[in-house]
Amino acid sequence: MAAIRVTGLRKAYGELEAVRGIDFEVAEGECFALLGPNGAGKTTTVEILEGYRDRDAGEVEVLGLDPARGGRALRERVGIVLQSSGHFRELSVREVLELFGGYYPRPRATGEVIDLVGLGDKAGARIKTLSGGQQRRLDLALGLVGDPDLLFLDEPTTGFDPSARRRSWELIESLRALGKTILLTTHYMDEAQNLADRVAILAAGRVVAAGTPDSLGGRDEGETLIAFRLPAGAALDDLPPGLPGRPEPREDRVELRTTEPTRALRVLTGWALARGEELDALTVTRPSLEDVYLRLTNAPEPAHA
Amino acid sequence: MPDAASAAARPSDLGLLWRQLRAQNKLFLRNPFSAFFSLAFPVMFLLLFGSLNGGGRIEELGNIRYIQFLAPGMLAFAVISTCYTGLVTGVAINRDEGLLKRVRGTPLPPWAYISARIGSAVWFSMVSAVVMVVAAVLLFRVEVIGRMLPAAVVTLLLGAACFCALGMAVAAVIPNGEAAPVIANFTFFPIAFVSDLFFPTAGAPAWVGTVGSIFPVKHFSVALGNTFNPLVQGSGFQWGHLAVMALWTVIGVVAAVRFFRWEPKVDAPGGGRRRTRRAGRAAEPDPTG
Numbered sequence: 001m002a003a004i005r006v007t008g009l010r011k012a013y014g015e016l017e018a019v020r021g022i023d024f025e026v027a028e029g030e031c032f033a034l035l036g037p038n039g040a041g042k043t044t045t046v047e048i049l050e051g052y053r054d055r056d057a058g059e060v061e062v063l064g065l066d067p068a069r070g071g072r073a074l075r076e077r078v079g080i081v082l083q084s085s086g087h088f089r090e091l092s093v094r095e096v097l098e099l100f101g102g103y104y105p106r107p108r109a110t111g112e113v114i115d116l117v118g119l120g121d122k123a124g125a126r127i128k129t130l131s132g133g134q135q136r137r138l139d140l141a142l143g144l145v146g147d148p149d150l151l152f153l154d155e156p157t158t159g160f161d162p163s164a165r166r167r168s169w170e171l172i173e174s175l176r177a178l179g180k181t182i183l184l185t186t187h188y189m190d191e192a193q194n195l196a197d198r199v200a201i202l203a204a205g206r207v208v209a210a211g212t213p214d215s216l217g218g219r220d221e222g223e224t225l226i227a228f229r230l231p232a233g234a235a236l237d238d239l240p241p242g243l244p245g246r247p248e249p250r251e252d253r254v255e256l257r258t259t260e261p262t263r264a265l266r267v268l269t270g271w272a273l274a275r276g277e278e279l280d281a282l283t284v285t286r287p288s289l290e291d292v293y294l295r296l297t298n299a300p301e302p303a304h305a
Numbered sequence: 306m307p308d309a310a311s312a313a314a315r316p317s318d319l320g321l322l323w324r325q326l327r328a329q330n331k332l333f334l335r336n337p338f339s340a341f342f343s344l345a346f347p348v349m350f351l352l353l354f355g356s357l358n359g360g361g362r363i364e365e366l367g368n369i370r371y372i373q374f375l376a377p378g379m380l381a382f383a384v385i386s387t388c389y390t391g392l393v394t395g396v397a398i399n400r401d402e403g404l405l406k407r408v409r410g411t412p413l414p415p416w417a418y419i420s421a422r423i424g425s426a427v428w429f430s431m432v433s434a435v436v437m438v439v440a441a442v443l444l445f446r447v448e449v450i451g452r453m454l455p456a457a458v459v460t461l462l463l464g465a466a467c468f469c470a471l472g473m474a475v476a477a478v479i480p481n482g483e484a485a486p487v488i489a490n491f492t493f494f495p496i497a498f499v500s501d502l503f504f505p506t507a508g509a510p511a512w513v514g515t516v517g518s519i520f521p522v523k524h525f526s527v528a529l530g531n532t533f534n535p536l537v538q539g540s541g542f543q544w545g546h547l548a549v550m551a552l553w554t555v556i557g558v559v560a561a562v563r564f565f566r567w568e569p570k571v572d573a574p575g576g577g578r579r580r581t582r583r584a585g586r587a588a589e590p591d592p593t594g
Contacts, residue, residue: 050410052568072412076315080410086402090335091328099328103321103413105314126335146412 003181009058018044020205031182033192036202042185079143079151089128104146117141150181203297224261231277325421347383365507367536376441377529378502387430390489392472397485409567427465453541457532464525470557477564521553
């Protein structure tokens with residue numbers, strides 16, 4: 001059974017169409033990332049799934065319930081980590097987790113949750129004394145304390161330094177190991193790449209690509225880029241005719257995009273060896289998720305009047 | 306189905322309410338500003354006005370001592386500070402911080418959260434009322450009249466309920482937390498001075514009486530003041546004033562239920578592209594991201 005099912009979802013704020021017909025499904029136990037630039041409709045989509053927003057059109061199912069009417073029964077089974085939300089600043093970490101745990105039918109033990117997010121030495125500290133990163137980990141702890149089947153993480157590491165991000169990723173990985181379904185929004189490519197089983201890229205309120213991070217946008221069957229510097233004295237026209245693809249000069253190098261990298265390399269290196277010369281700065285790269293992302297999300301956005 | 310199972314294991318409503326109420330009380334006590342504002346501020350006024358005009362008497366009220374008039378006025382002031390001003394600013398600021406949105410994302414029923422906040426405000430308004438009465442009796446030998454004590458307690462409780470309801474209603478409609486203290490004070494202090502809170506208005510021009518009678522503050526202070534006036538006969542229940550307070554309570558509840566928002570109003574980043582939209586619902590969130 002799918003944990004989340006979204007079909008034809010639409011939502012407008014007055015003139016502004018934030019979401020213009022989105023479809024996707026998240027399987028149980030899967031980590032699914034919604035990737036996209038600011039304004040792409042990620043948060044609107046997630047907040048509809050969380051029950052904060054009404055939708056204008058489309059079908060939405062979260063754990064078999066309609067989030068617009070799921071109410072308490074649904075909230076008992078999901079954990080929500082918002083982009084930013086206030087804290088009961090005068091309570092301690094342990095106090096607030098005990099308070100929130102008490103809202104749920106089967107909460108996780110407070111101490112266990114505190115250890116899970118690595119706040120063990122801050123358990124008795126007032127929340128207002130925590131650093132920003134520690135408060136963010138408490139956000140995650142509050143999302144987990146009800147032992148949810150499904151966890152929403154809205155940009156969980158935005159503003160983190162690299163090591164804090166790495167630690168959060170490890171934590172999220174460990175949640176997956178517990179069998180939780182996770183819906184994550186992010187605008188970091190590497191985050192989606194590292195955490196998600198599947199990714200949907202949103203741009204201007206639509207899904208422009210969906211799939212595993214490795215196959216997204218035809219990455220696994222797309223063109224490979226071969227780049228090198230021409231040997232001294234050689235011109236572009238001197239390159240052998242049998243090359244698959246058309247070599248193009250780019251700054252001081254030559255670039256060749258091809259779907260047959262093996263043959264291209266054989267022809268190229270054979271040519272260079274025959275001349276007794278080295279191909280300087282030779283690189284072979286496949287398009288990164290970032291390339292795909294930039295290509296897909298750079299399509300001009302329809303104007304908002 | 307998991308629904309049935311979770312319904313069976315659900316924490317009881319009463320337990321939820323009780324734990325949330327205790328948490329709200331803890332938050333209140335640990336915040337030095339709220340504690341000071343609610344408990345110490347009105348007592349300060351009692352000391353100030355009481356000392357400045359200690360021996361005065363009020364001709365229009367049968368020549369009773371001014372302090373016997375002032376003490377119930379400051380009781381009403383304490384209740385209004387805690388319930389009205391406290392809730393308007395507290396709720397609006399917590400909404401701006403996203404705290405209300407966080408709570409809304411949990412299974413805690415909204416009524417339980419709202420009731421706990423109101424319950425906590427009522428509790429501390431009663432604590433501050435007791436502090437006030439003790440201070441008034443010890444420092445100024447204010448007379449507490451036993452036969453009218455039940456009327457005084459009922460009036461205090463109804464006043465607390467009324468100003469909690471109005472506080473929630475105003476918190477619901479104000480734009481943001483920064484405006485909250487200004488709006489709370491601006492909607493209270495001008496009215497306070499025409500409402501027999503600090504000074505009697507019996508000798509003032511007629512319009513002062515008329516304006517004061519529209520709003521609930523004067524009905525509260527007069528109803529409470531009468532229960533401290535030794536010249537008033539009987540049990541001291543001021544049914545007319547209590548009825549007006551009840552009416553304002555209903556208005557407050559209806560407005561609060563109708564307009565309450567769990568999320569702040571946010572303008573779209575990048576400036577004003579949503580400014581033209583006014584027709585939608587009151588609370589629209591940030592559509593981006």
